[in-house]
Amino acid sequence: MDLLEYQGKQLFARHDIPVPEGRHARTVDDAVAAAKEIGFPCVIKAQVKIGGRGKAGGIKVAENEDEAREHASAILGMDIRGFTVHELWVEGASQIAAEYYASIIFDRSAKQPLVMLSTRGGMDIEAVAEEDPDAIATLHIDPLLGFQDFHGRRLAFEAGVDGDVVRPIGAFLGRLYGTFVSEEAMLVEVNPLIVTPERDVRALDAKVTLDDNALLRHPDNAQLRDPSAEDPQEQMAKERGLTYVKLDGDIGILGNGAGLVMSTLDVVAQYGGSPANFLDAGGGSKAEAITSAVEVILSNPNVKAVLFNIFGGITRCDEVARGLVEAFDQIKPTVPFVVRLDGTNDVEGRKILADAALPNVHTAATMNEAAEKVVELAR
């Protein structure tokens, strides 16, 4: 789960990581009130889960109440690379003497957290990594040992931060690591990490990705999920315990198992089709889950045909067939379906479909044949 900047900063504050004082606002009036409370100059920042906010005009400095009102009105409702701005963060403007970059990522390859520090903050770190990899100091941390003071010193010296802030930067990284571990994050990134003219160190931005599998242990964080910001179909699927990702095309896809569904999308594309979604009905799906999944797929108005690709292991093909029959009963779909059933109880499943003689439901013996057929039907 990705957090908004202000949610990340609130998380940082709980772990004693210095952040500028700020207020959250959903309306122009709230934003103006927040600005007056904080004092001028202040910064009005769009809260969306996408980079490039500054360039898009989503971050503005307000010198007075009129400007705060003007900027808040302009930014609320603004579209930033496909994300509509529903929330603002208003914070005191910071004086900046130096801009650094700090992050901790869950390095799957090394199977250890990787801490990165650079004095080239405020810019696109991937561009820095490409142009001048030596400008980024990196260090893997043994998760059983944890972050030690010397790790912080080493990173600070190797990155070449100003001598007088080596210790504060090291301490900052230690707290960032503490946040990463105790909140069970997959990523924490601070860009820029600033040094003020008073030589204070603070996080001017916060990018945090939390591990969805760990949210059970963090009820406070679990509440940060904002269903209103999600795609309505994806939200509906989540409520029904299905793994659904909406795509741009017109062929609805249902399969069991993430790998097989991804493979199905690829095969459909190879036959010239364009999938409307990824939907993994999961292992051992019962008929009700299948019915529910059909409803989710068809709630996307772009869908012109649907492909079922099932290889039953713990999933039973007869359950899938029953679910489809039930879906036809309840929803009465008008688009054609192509169904490929193999694996556990496939004979029974095919018989159920044959007996039901559902309108506009075609069967296919193989995955390739099914893909070819559904692409034709969607034309």
Added chain:
Amino acid sequence: MSVLVDRDTRLCVSGITGREGTFHAMNNKRYGTQVVSGVTPGKGGQDVEGVPVFDTFHAAVESTGANTAMVFVPPRFAADSILEAADAGIQTIIAITEGIPAHDELRVYNHLVQAYGPSPPRLIGPNCPGVLSPGKANVGIIPAAFFKEGNVGVVSRSGTLTYQIGNEIAQRGFGNSSIVGIGGDPVPGSSFIDIIALFQDDPETELIVMAGEIGGSAEEEAAAYIGEHVSKPVVAYIAGFTAPPGKTMGHAGAIVSGSQGTAAAKAEALEAQGVRVGRTPTQVAEIAVEILEG
């Protein structure tokens, strides 16, 4: 021969008294796997259809000589169960559980690597379908009926995709030495490299099929390893060519981030090392058969 599980496997199932645990433990037993014991804290002394249940892995190992563990407990208890099995001296731990927190997996992995010297216990999974050596033993949830004994070793990040590819190979008259699901999580206990190395050393395995997917760099690392160390032919499949960046495709590990982890980059890395990459599961089976009949 085969890898990881065979007729000498003596399996202890953690979570054997749960609904799923019982179902699959009994399925494995019917297949012929020696299911010697189970562990459920507080239910020691009971039995599940004749299989004795113990409170701890230590007691199960002592009483029944278990050498392999299957972990079937809910995600929040799974890391603890894996660590307990390792502490009790179990050498092969197969974790089926899906949804284990990533930081738990990180701790488990680093502990196993650090605490047990040169030959640490081997962890397969988590979030995997298990290991099947046709005709010998099945540990996990792979539907064994679709596979038969043979010379193709299969290693995969995805369960159902493995069934799809394995079945297409079986339909063309070939079988498998072992089928190993390494799982779709960010920190799998065993990588493609670990399993490919086992297949390379297994005299029965003539050809290796690896089924990867988008996300991470495990396939690229495997490609480099194959180029250096593997003399047997390898055929690969990568799922997710059409997956959009930034969206997690079902598996926690399957996400394309920036320019990293794309299917195209993985296929290219493998092909550069002489691995033939099929563009569909059917094509993978066709290439495999072509090589086997060659």
